Amino acid sequence: MNNLDVYLKSRHDFVNQFQLLYTYKQLGKHEEVDLLIDELYKNLKQEQLFLNAPCRKFVHNVFEYKLSLSGSKWTFEIDNSNIDYYQKNLERTDNTLTNIFNDLKYVVINDMDEKNIHISLTVEEEFVTMLVWLSATNQDLNQIEQSFSKYNVEVLSESQNHIELEFFINIKEIEV
Numbered sequence: 001m002n003n004l005d006v007y008l009k010s011r012h013d014f015v016n017q018f019q020l021l022y023t024y025k026q027l028g029k030h031e032e033v034d035l036l037i038d039e040l041y042k043n044l045k046q047e048q049l050f051l052n053a054p055c056r057k058f059v060h061n062v063f064e065y066k067l068s069l070s071g072s073k074w075t076f077e078i079d080n081s082n083i084d085y086y087q088k089n090l091e092r093t094d095n096t097l098t099n100i101f102n103d104l105k106y107v108v109i110n111d112m113d114e115k116n117i118h119i120s121l122t123v124e125e126e127f128v129t130m131l132v133w134l135s136a137t138n139q140d141l142n143q144i145e146q147s148f149s150k151y152n153v154e155v156l157s158e159s160q161n162h163i164e165l166e167f168f169i170n171i172k173e174i175e176v
Helices: 003-026 030-051 056-068 083-092 094-107 141-147
Strands: 073-079 116-123 127-135 152-158 162-170
Touching: 003 030, 003 056, 030 056, 030 073, 056 094, 083 094, 083 116, 094 127, 094 141, 094 162, 141 152, 141 162
Parallel strands: 073 116
Antiparallel strands: 116 127, 127 162, 152 162
């Protein structure tokens, strides 16, 4: 995807959100306008934090893939409150996060009909935790668990509508 395609896709997404805001405004639905503005602000703020995260390969990989998909919905959350470990631990886990995401793409995401994805990163002194919420997949839960057996992963919840996986990356187990 070239730079113009990326720009056009991001502009299209922005215009869609803006049109929805404008429609609510025209209909006098001020509460909906306020709620949508709050949601957009929160999502944009979290996405910006994610884009600026020090795990550059992982961020690049996620956004390159995100931009390649049309009709997908992505949200991000990143806890950068533990400033003492944030930079160092995300840099150290960059390759592992990238590998997990690549496996997620090939094992689960590519097989999803509707692609709604939420990625959350939490940085602690000894761990980086990546929580991934995915809309329904055509993969069997046992198959998913087996595909990620090389990682420290837990299935937090699973239903016909979604699956939620939590990956724990132990900083001490990563080679420098």
